[in-house]
Amino acid sequence: MRVNYHPILGKDERKKLVKIVVDGREMMAVKGEPIAAALLANGIRKLRKTRKKGEYRGVFCGIGRCTDCAMIVDEIPNIRTCITPVKEGMQIITQEGLGKWERK
Amino acid sequence: MGEEIIKKSQVVVIGAGPAGLCAAIEARKAGATVLVLDENDRPGGQLFKQIHKFFGSGKHWAGLRGFRIGENLLKEAGQLGVKILLNAEVYGIFDDMTVGYIRNGVEKAIKGERIIIATGGIENALPFPGGTLPGVMGAGGVQTMVNIHRVLPGKKILMVGSGNVGVIVSYQLMQAGAEVVGIVEAAGRVRAYEVHLNKIKRAGVPIYTSHVVKEAIGKDEVEGAIIARVDDNLNIIEGSEKHLDVDCLCIAVGLNPQIELPYIAGCKFSYIPERGGYIPVFDENMETSVKGIYVAGDVAGIEEASIAMEEGRLAGIACAGSLGLYDKETEEKLKKEVKKILRAMRTKHDSRIIHSLTGIPSNDRFEKGPVAVIECKEEIPCNPCESACVFGAIKVGEPITNPPVLFEEKCTGCGRCIPKCPGMAIFLIHKNYTDKTSLIKFPYEYLPVPEKGGLVSCVNRNGEIISRGRIIDIKASKKDDGTKIIAMEIPKEYFNDVRGIQIRGDGI
Ligand SMILES: Cc1cc2nc3c(=O)[nH]c(=O)nc-3n(C[C@H](O)[C@H](O)[C@H](O)COP(=O)(O)OP(=O)(O)OC[C@H]3O[C@@H](n4cnc5c(N)ncnc54)[C@H](O)[C@@H]3O)c2cc1C
Ligand code: FES
DSSP states (O other): OBOOOOTTTOSOOOOOEEEEEETTEEEEEETTSBHHHHHHHTTOOOOEEOTTTOOEEOOSSSSSSSOTTEEEETTEEEEETTSSBOOTTEEEEOEETTOOOOOO | OOTTTOSEEEEEEEOOSHHHHHHHHHHHHTTOOEEEEOSSSSSSGGGGGOOSBOOSOGGGTTTSBHHHHHHHHHHHHHHHTOEEEOSEEEEEEOTTSEEEEEETTEEEEEEEEEEEEOOOEEEOOOOOTTTTSTTEEEHHHHHIIIIISOBOSOSEEEEEOOSHHHHHHHHHHHHTTOEEEEEEESSSSOOSOHHHHHHHHHTTOOEEETEEEEEEEOSSSOOEEEEEEBOTTOOBOTTOOEEEOOSEEEEOOOEEEOOHHHHHTTOOEEEEGGGTEEEEOBOTTSBBSSTTEEEOGGGGSSOOHHHHHHHHHHHHHHHHHHTTSSOHHHHHHHHHHHHHHHHHHHSOOOTTOOOOOSSOOOHHHHHHSOEEEEOOOSOOSOOHHHHHOTTSOEEOOSSTTSOOEEOTTTOOOOOTTGGGOTTOOEEEEETTSSSSEEEEEEEEOOSSOOOTTOEEEEEOTTSOEEEEEEEEEEEEOGGGTTOEEEEEEEEGGGTTTOOEEOOOTTOO
């Protein structure tokens, strides 16, 4: 859910949007925001599955420390989505385990 | 920013939070070449997620919102020509005072004659069943998402931990339109400053002291939580479990210093639980056991931004002095000033020492006309109310941790102090507004803003609705930076009870 109006920060004036593709689904993100923020705004909190037990993980620290938010981004696994900005056309995939390195 | 050219800098600062920026500013003022490295893509450390007004001394930006303080520091650093290199993650400090960092995937190094480590703190985690489900987040992460990226991690939130961070982030979540379903605290009492807590209570948030989270429920993500009461030994009391309908748990159980770099550099440590655990030992100049390496801010023990800034200043001045950029006398004079401020801010603000309310007018004074009511009685290092009053009706004095005293005969009822109090603890009350009604003016920072002339539900200090009120006026001045002053007419019998209006959890 986006905070479009805020009593202190005012109206969200960021207008430039980019399109991202998440597990094959197209959605809009605000230019320059971290991938994880865009996903939260689109109601997505499950970002990866653990290797052994297959449990879901999502954003925890939000500052690039805990690696719970790792996903496969443009074919590279283990990208910390909380500190990686979105880009037009970015392909984002829920990561299973350690993920596969698809780019050669 | 031309890192290829800089291979050497007299002072290298690691971390561009309040401590690092202040250290850099002071060292630069003395004429040192200074380079600040930060792994983030924006400078300011914790400051930019903090949208509340800070405590502190009126002389030192108190009463300003955290991100404004950050803006001011960056401006000052920029004007002085401090170089800040972002996206630069420091991974090590070597024997010859070389700092190794990685930027854009490339390894780089810079040699400093002096190194100041200001890497801040890192949040503690809390283990409990379901604690790894998506929807369980650290308070810092929540703050970053909500206040910087402007997305909410959930609609109904349970805050775990009642320290200042937990209580402040709860307030900020409500400002962003979320509902805070409760605050859980294992200890028997709330740990935050009372004025911060009172804001949350007025909003009607239940506070569960002597409670813990037993479990976060949900198959793949958080769908609820079970909390339970604990005894004095923190054992769960069976049968006391309570289910809460929440979709997000926010963990605010303290920070610990981020000490990898002082560790790698070979600094000696000591264990100080009140300051967050293992902390590099430092002397009165903030210099560690390794000559030439200094620490400042949360890495030197978890305290507050205002203290982090002064520690940074001290380290910056001391570095400049030891580089011969100040004569002994000037150095000592500058250090003395900073140390005086540090001492005053640390004059024990033990929140258990509750003073009698020195800011409350007498019954006689209430009869005579509008008057300020200052509901602040803890030892907080804060005094903007004092400088806000041009009539000298509010005194804090020294040390700055004194609770404010109201000189009621001098108070004209102008209300200038209301928006200046970072604790939002000052109200203006005109008891005899009319025969049957009183007028209360109070600070307000939520959405929606009520309509002038409209009828609203009035709440007492615990957020309970006790009467109806009519909005007479709403003042929104640019210099109050988002804090609105609402004037509301209420039945006279409630003049001493009403302290705000009901806010909706769905503010937007
Ligand atoms: C919710 C909340 C509310 C608060 N409210 C108040 C308040 O009302 N008043 C008050 O005075 N204080 C408050 N504080 C505390 C205050 O924010 C901190 O004490 C202060 O930010 C500490 O400053 P610092 O410079 O030491 O660290 P930080 O602000 O944490 O900055 C550290 C910087 O170092 C960088 N860094 C870390 N490691 C590396 C590395 N290896 N390489 C490069 N860079 C690195 C980080 O990116 C960061 O920018 C609050 C804190 C929180 C979380
Ligand atoms: S949420 Fe912790 S690294 Fe991204």
